Amino acid sequence: MKTKDVIILAIESSCDDTAAAVLCNDRVLSNVVATQEIHEAYGGVVPELASRAHQQNIVPVIHQALKQAGVEKNELSAIAFTKGPGLMGSLLVGTSFAKSLAMGLNIPLIEVNHMQAHILAHFIEEDNNKKPQFPFLALTISGGHTQIVKVNGFFEMEVIGQTQDDAVGEAFDKSAKILGLPYPGGPVLDKLAQQGNPRAFEFPIPKVGGLDFSFSGLKTAVLYFVQRETGKDPEFIEKNLNDICASVQYTIVQILMKKLKKAVKETGIREIAVGGGVSANSGIRKSLTDARNNLGWKTYIPKFEYTTDNAAMIGIVGYLKYLEGDFADQRVAAKARYSI
Template identity: 70%
Template sequence: MQKPIYILGIESSCDDTSASVVCDAKVLSNVIANQEVHAKYGGVVPELASRAHQQNIVPVVQQALKQANISKEQISAIAFTNGPGLMGSLLVGTSFSKSLAIGLKIPLIDVNHMQAHILAHFIDRENTKIPPFPFICLTISGGHTQIVKVTNYFEMEILGETIDDAVGEAFDKSAKILGLPYPGGPLIDKYAQLGNPKAYKFTKPKVGELDFSFSGLKTGILYFIEKQQRINPNFIEENLNDICASIQFTIVEILMDKLKKAVKKTGIKHIAIAGGVSANSEIRKKLQSAEKHFGWTAYIPKFEYTTDNAAMIAITGYLKYLNNDYADMSVATKARLKVTE
């Protein structure tokens, strides 16, 4: 009988320290330590993030091994995020992973954070559809907005991407304009549930066929709010639900319009979403209705695998391990890294 393969995944690309153990594509543990310190600054402070990673990484890894009920000697390989992300944060995870791999004399596997978001769909779990190749993945997060054609585990092609801001940034900055605390994206989603999505109309940007742009929309929202507040200083409080619903409706319409074009262009009707913004209730709803209306098959990740987490790093590490695709100890951390690299 084949010996089980245990992969320890470590994720430290931004402000969450996470460790996970997978055994043959099944998640045994997925521990995430959030950093509350950034909320009062209205965004992630890189220096504070890397310091918090240094404090969190040992207890988080210990907890992941304990929950998985294995000893460190049973680990087959260590997978870690080597980019993209904040350099200081990435270095903490990279240094720790290299040291542990040397100490245990086991392989080290470098993982592209953006590929891992997509490959989270291949975590083995009950009652979940796994996308067949080729499929299209809409990768939406605070730092990325991309439409990716996925031909196999490690062959990906960017069909379109944002030319300025990412969609998560558009949600968070719109929330900031409305005076909502960071991170504001989930709050817009929450208030939008109670509002009228057609209450206010915001213009959609005109960019390349499959590319995105959100900076103009953000500016449009700012000018609209400023104008309304000059007329009525209590405009935001009195209309918060409708404003949030209208912003969310516009952003999701932009995403869906581009997806429809990507399906038309490629003929691929298997559509997955990945990244932090794939937790948004409206995009999930729209994708599910597209199954009925357009004959698509939608692949929607579990909420715990949408934000930055080490389970997606571990599953990617597992797939690379099967290929004997290991990293050298000289592997460098990269703050910028495309999904195709």
């Protein structure tokens, strides 16, 4: 590394993954994630258990990230951390550790918005990967968020559409739970959907104005559908599982793509970047690829390890803010609700 290089240690603890990464400028040197399997028994994230697990994981995860990167603490230029949004208890662990470490090393502290990080993960430099050109539309889809964002610059973002109730990731997970699939259900549903007929069963597409989304009605429709059909045949789910999963996934993808196409039409922007854990879904990736081929969109999908919650995306935002001298002070506090 050169003396002019910016070395960022990034910390992410917004939900149930404890993550740390080290970046040299815009390149990732290490990206370590510790997942919390304890939540599987409860079928969802338990906030109190998550914060306790973060306390156990944060020191070894950061130690491993520095070790893999071959970086000593005294070589760090700054500490970047997730300020929000997320679970308050989880955020407090990462925020407190970042503040303490930055103070101890006497280096700058950089606060990061988790949702901005999902969008700016596209600007991690890796094998001359293509990056979206400003302005572009970002579809951020995760377990807690569903948004369409107009991105005019690194920190010039405008939310032009968002969910009015549940996030798309929750719709996947809750539908999977109704079908008796293990947690987290989204990836399992996706795998089964690839073996089914997406038009086997029809589910309603919510009528929501503008560019906003709604998924609560779809979850209810899936629940009533399963209750009705299993009332007729107790083995209905077992006999039709792949087709049910494919039909649910097809409906969710249709909801997302319908709004995204509307956003493209209204803004005239054909540069489309997707981010968040749900962007790993095969149906969504295929639809974006089809749009690129058939509609002339330029689509950008990050590598899988940069879609789910990770610290590399926090680090790239930290690097960009470092270049602007945008630092936080020791009074900074975690925020469970933190808009772009």
